[in-house]
Amino acid sequence: MSHPTAGRTGTTTRPPARAKGAAPPRPDVPDAQWNDWRWHMRKRITNVEKARDWLALTPDEEKAIAESAGTYRWSVTPYYASLMDPQDPACPIRQQGVPSLGELAAYSGAEVDPVGDMFYRKTNRVVHKYPDRVIMLITEACPVYCRHCTRKFHTTDVSGTYFRDDEGASYEEDLRYIADHPEIRDVLLTGGDPLSYQDGKLEEIVSGLRAIPSVEIIRIGSRFPVLLPQRITDGLCEMLARYHPVWLNTHFNHPKEITPEAAAAVDRLLRHGVPVGNQTVLLRGINDDVPTMRTLMTELLRIRVRPYYLYHCDNVTGVSHFMTSIEKGWEIMAGLQGHITGFGVPQYVLTTKIGKIPLAQPYFTPVDGGLRLRNHHGQEMVVDASVHPLTEDDLR
Template structure:
């Protein structure tokens, strides 16, 4: 028999480890991702098997019913502090009253997915790449999801038609636009599908000559790393180049199991990048973000983006100021290795816009440069020309 990670036997050590009310799970079941999907936490009664719900959480679960879907895998529930409602894992997964508050400027689709949708599934926003929304299903419905609309009022959806319909129109659109060289499968989480269904989609894309890169956006390495099986990796490796971007938001999410999932992907030639969202009360301080980025590098995940949290209906309570993002970026630059510093971006209807504060400015004497310690120097334009006309 196997308890959840880090748990001790309360009968022999009552003062150590998580609370004894957490379930005991046989190793065979704990390793089976399908078991976790079947046993997801979807109501207050199940949640109480893992955590002591706060009054705010109890009220939010009741009031979110019929408004927002929620579910939590046993694996992800095992990472939660059972007594602390401010636990950074818990806040990402358990409904909170902030989701039901109204915020100025909040929208269901601030990034314009529906505006740029060309078929049932294809969103064509950038010249050479598209996203394909393949499912609404997720192992955990993250409370900060940019696409929270697909779980709004339970029946909310980004799909024009049925999710289960034919892919012919979507594949035809991509094939008829040879400028599309990069396809990102997203949703929902594409790895919610069984391997066979996923392979049908990936193989159909690989059959289009102009498609060079297939990417998968998945939070399974974080929320249910048992899903990253050798069989899945072997299947994906048949269709290289395949990339996977995942979504660690806090160091607490980097576990032995998630690191092993990343290792399996890498050993099959699948690079893994990470897209973190800046979230109030979860990772909005320099120390946490530094630790997250360095821990990602330790398990060989490349930090890719730091997203400024979108003003999405039901998500706005997680937003920070842009100034807070600048503070964090300045606390990363120069303090950790360069390829461990993500690009800070704001996602808008006109695209992802880099918004890190520049470390330089133009002066009459040349470039004024500022380093991570706040030290400044001016580089004369005769040394580093600013404009082509300055070249001698």
């Protein structure tokens, strides 16, 4: 199948629509380039002209790209573009990467910082929200600026920033804060995407954290395994392995994102001792149905990625059009519990200024003398308190 290549000379034609389940097309570029993450970063799609080499843009998409210019950054890697259906604007990959008019609409209750990053910020980069762990917001850069990003204002609003000082400012204050708070045992590097940095720069940060005795765990939040898995090189993995324990959490949101390249990237991390977890965002029109979510979770297990969270989409300015109801989330969780293996069922949570709040409906109800239990088929039974005591008094 022919496929245009962004940035190449000569005439290009848009690729035909793919049959359902067909493998994504590969651009006609040498393997050495396609497998080089730096090539993809240089060739990112950032305007209508480049996008037309990959997609049959609709008038609404072109209007959204034009009207969001100067407000929201836009960037898509050739790899991620190759997963998009070039003819279908409802493609779940395309919706995550191409601006839409929904981003420019006003929604009740929308905020630029609904999770309270700025409220809990202690230094230029450190956000200390939970007692024993912090996040370090180390960059605004991403390979693809996901249209549903919780930090959309900070990473894609061209006038927005979460840095008190410059992103390139010294890390001395940040590391000193963590060292001065020995209760901090877990540090999550996020942003933006930390893997946007070259290995050397990233190692400076990781080694600085590992030198702090009270820091037990270093975590990296990165969507590179999804958006540009070529970034997960042996060299990167070898560097991370020098600073264990290091964990990585990523964001697969749809089964189409689980490709051979993504599976290979996960395998490289695992072979170097880096566990990989997944934090899916519940997104209207993308994964808000039980069959899609069930397939996603089972496919994640197949490539040895542990489902961790199912995030309810935050009411973020420029993101609200992706929100579903909480009832929809309950429906999906009911379609997972008992239908796939237990460790493949993520925890459904809503992120708020007071922390992550579990939203899953309970499968039990206290009743007089015991518990009413309900299974995934809706069958119910009552267990007497003499069999399974409900309170400490029941044990006496």
